[in-house]
Amino acid sequence: MHNSSPDGTHFLMEFFGCDKQQLNSIPFWKKLLSDATANAKIRVLNKHFYRFTPHGITGYLLLSASHISIHTWPEYEYAACDVFSCGGEDESTEIVRHIKIGRITAWVLKKSNPIVFLFLSIKYDPFITTAYLRHGANQFNGMKRRDWKIFIGSLLVSNAYWTLACYMGITMVELGWKEITGL
Secondary structure, eight states, rough: OOOSSSEEEEEEEEEEEEEHHTTTTTTHHHHHHHHHHHHHHEEEEEEEEEEEEESSEEEEETTTTTTEEEEEEEGGGHHHHHHHHOOOOHHHHHHOOOOOOOOSEEEEEETOHHHHHHHHHHHHOHHHHHHHOOOSOEEEEEEEOOHHHHHHHHHHHHHHHHHHHHHHHHHHHHHHHHHTTTO
């Protein structure tokens, strides 16, 4: 088996207004995800699904080109799905096209895209950003120069963003207070 690229395309999807019976059916998910991988011509290495009591399913397909995971909340008519492929954007896009179960909101993250760096730096801490964007083996073998650049860059971006956000928030409160009190 050959890892085609250390980069990849990562789809983070949320589905709303879904059918409650489908969300709570392991056979439905097995068929839907198996059909999606078959259409994309991706080999499934392993799969596992678990049904919670009283409802909800979590599951994954381990693929030769990475993974698919799902998590469902039938009581909210909601599902979250994660599709990652290091085999190329076409493969993951083909899988995503096949998974249509409700209204969808999706994020597409390409590990080599600078926008992903900004998004992760603001939303998560520098450790998570570095772990997500690092190249290398499946095991941690120390941080390389590139990893340190990502870590320090993420630290600077996140601190600048949150400093600005807090400053703007405090400024808005001050302006509102002056407007209310007339000072």
